[in-house]
Amino acid sequence: MHDMSHAVHHGEPTSFIRKHVFSLDHKVIGKQYYGMALIAVFIAMVLSWIMRLHLGWSNLAIPGLHLLSKNGAPGDVPTPEYYLQLMTMHGTIMVFFVLTTAPFTAFGNYFLPIQTGAEDMPFPHFNMMSFWVTFSGFIVLISSFFVSDGPTLGGWTQYAPLSAAGAVTGPGQGWGVVLWAISIGLFCVGQLFGSLNFITTTLDMRCKGMSLMRLPLSAWAWFLTSVMGLGAFAVLMPAVILLILDHLAGTSFFVASNLVINDQVLPHSGGSTLLWQHLFWFFGHPEVYIALVPGMGITSHVLITNMRRPMLSHRVLIYSMGALVVLSYMVYGHHMFVAGMNPISSLAFSFPTLIITIPSTIIVLIWLGSLYGSKLRINSASLFALGFISMFISGGVSGFFLAQPSIDIMLHATYFVVGHFHLVMAVAAMFGIFAGTYFWFPKMFGRMMNEPLGKIHFWCSFVGAYCIFMPFHYLGIAGNIRRYQAMVDDYLVPLIPVHKFITIAALFTGAAQLIFLYNLIYSRFKGPKAPNDNPWEGTSLEWSTATPPPHNNWGDKMPVVYHDPYQYSVEGAKQDFIMQASPEPVHSADEEK
C-alpha cells in the first residue's frame, strides 16, 4: 500500500527557526521544556535563598534586592509583604514550571514516543503549541515582578478572598493576581494539549509488538500522569477564569458579602470563599501526583537498569500507580480540614487519604524488595533514584499524621506541612529529575556527564535536603506557623536558631546545585563522547536507536518489539540482558506469554 521504510511524520526542517524554535519534533520540544524548567528552577531557588536569609536574620540587607523592587525591599530588607510575594512566586514557579514540566513534559516529551516506538506524537502542532503556550505563561508570571506593586502575595494556592478581593488586600493583589491567573490559565491550556498527545501516543502510536504491558515503567508513569493532567487542569482553568472575572468584570464568585478589609467595606456580594478551595484543590491534589508519579516511573526505570533485574512485579507497580491516579481525585478535601467544611466531609476525605497510602506503600515495598540483595550499580543516576525513594518514604510518613483531621487541626498551616510536602513531592520530584538527567543525558546529547561531580552533587543534595526539611517538622510541632516572615512572638523566638541552621543548609544545598549546572553545561559541550548507543546496557527502545536519535527517531527502519521491557540477567543469553527490539529468544520462565 505504501512504502513504510520512509514513513516520516513530518519532514526534517532545515531552517534554524523551524529546527530549534518552533519545532514540531517531540525531542526538541522536550529539550525546550527542560531548558525552561532549568531557568525557572534557578529563579525559584534564588527566591528561596532570599526568603531563608530573611527568616534567619530578619534585619539583614540583601545587597541589590532594591533593584528588584523599590517598595518591596527599601534598604534591601524585604518588607513582610514582599516576603510573601517572594514565597508565592517560589511556590508557583516550582510547582507549575519546574515540578510539572521537567519530569513530566520535558522527559515525557523526549522519551515517551521513543519508548513506545513511535516516530513522533500524533499531533505535533499541538505539541509545539503546548510548549509555547506554557512558555508564554511563564513569561507572564515572571513579568508580574515588574508591575507597579509586584507579584501577588497570596501563596501558590491563592486562597480567596485574599486573592479575589483586589488591590485593597495588599501589594500585588491587583495586577499581580490577574497576571498570576492568566499565567496559570495559559499553563492549563498548554498541559491540555500535552495530555492529549501523551495519551494518544501511548494508546495509538506503539510500534509492532509493543503491547501496553510491554511499555517501560517510565512510559506508564507519563501516561498515567497525563490522565491526571487531563482532568485536573480542566477544572483549574475555569477556576482561574472566575478569579479573573472577579478582578476585571466586577463579579464576586469568591468574595462573600459585606467583607471588611483594611477598614473598607468591599462592594462584593454573595460569593463563597470556600468554593475557590474546592475548585483549586480538586486540581491541586492531582497536581501533587502529577509532580510525583513521573519521578516514580523514572526511578523505577533507572533502578531496574542498574539492578540488572526487573521489579518484583511489573504489573502490580503499574496498577498501584493507576490506583494513585484514581484516588488522587478523591482526597482533595484533606487540604481543607480546617477551612470550615462540614466535619462529615472531613471524615469522607480522610478515609480515601488513608487508603491512598496503600498503593504508595505497595510501590515502596516493591522498590525495597527488588533492591534487596541486588547488585546495584552505583552511579549518579541510581544514587538519585535511591534518594527519591528515601525522600518519598520520609515525606510520606508524615502524611499519615496529616491525613487525620484530629491531628491536622493541630498541624495545619505549620512548618510540619511545609516539611511534609517539600520532602514527599518537591525534593523527591527533583531527585527524579536528576536521576533522569544523569541517566538519559548520553542519549540526548551523545556525551557522558561527569560521574564524580554527579556523586558529589548527590551527597550534598541528599544530606542538604534532609538538613533543611527535617527541622521543618520540628518547627511545625513546636507551633511555628508557615508564612510568618519573622519570628517575634515569645514562643517563636527560641526557634530562630533552628531557622538559622535551615538557612545555612539551604544556602549550602542550593550552592551544590551549581555543581550540577556546571556539570550539565560542561558535559553538553566538552563531556566525553558516549561509548556507544547503550552506555547503561538498558533494554528499552531508547537504547536501540542512534545517539542522539534522528529526526524520526528510527532512521529508515521502524523497531519491532519482541519482549517485556526488562529482560535482565537472562540465563543463556549472549549478554546479561536482551533488548526489547532484539529478536533473540528468552528461555527463562520470566517471560510472559
Added chain:
Amino acid sequence: MSQADVTMHGNAAVMAEPAFSVPAKKMAMWLFIIADSATFAGCLVAYGFDRNATPNWPRPFESITNVAIMTAILLTSSLTMLFAVRWADKGDKGKAFRWMMITALLGAVFAVLHIREWIELIDKGVTLFHNPWGTSLFGSFFFGVTGLHLLHVTGGVIALLAVGIRYRGGRYKADDLEVTGLYWHFVDMVWMFVVPLIYLLNLSH
C-alpha cells in the same frame, strides 16, 4: 503518508493495534470531551455550590418558550449531524456536505436566539455583577455558564463550516466529519445539563 494515517488505517506492518481500536484523532476528541466535561462540571458545581449557599437566590424566568425553541433547534442539529456522518460513511459527499451546512445553520440560529435572549436580559438590567432581583451571582453564573456554552457553539459552527468545506474539497475524510460530529453532540449534551440547572431551576413558578 504520515504515521498518524498509518495508525488510523491500522497498518499492521509497523504499528501495534491502537488500544480500544480508536484512531488517534478520534481518541484525542474523546479526551478533549472528557477534559471539557470536567471544565463544565467545575462551572456547574460552582453554580450549584453558590446557589445552595445563597438564601435570596432569584428565580426570574417567566416562560420557557425561548429556551424550548433553542433546545429543539440544538437537538435537531444533532440529528442533522448524524445524517451528515451517515452520508459521509456511504461516500455521498454532496449530501454529507449539505447536511453539515444545515447543522452549522441550526447552530448559528441557536446562537442568534441566545444572543437575543441575552440582550433582552441586559435591557432588564442583568449584568455580570448586578441584577434587579437579588444576589449578583445570578447574573455572574447565568452569563458565565451560558457564555461558555455559547463560545463552544460558536467554535462548533466555525469548525463545521471549515471541516465541511475542506471535506468537500477532499482534504478531510469521512473520519474527520465523524470527529467533528462527536464535538457537536458533546456541545448539545452540555446544553441538556445547562437547561434544567440554569433555566428550569430558576423559573418563577
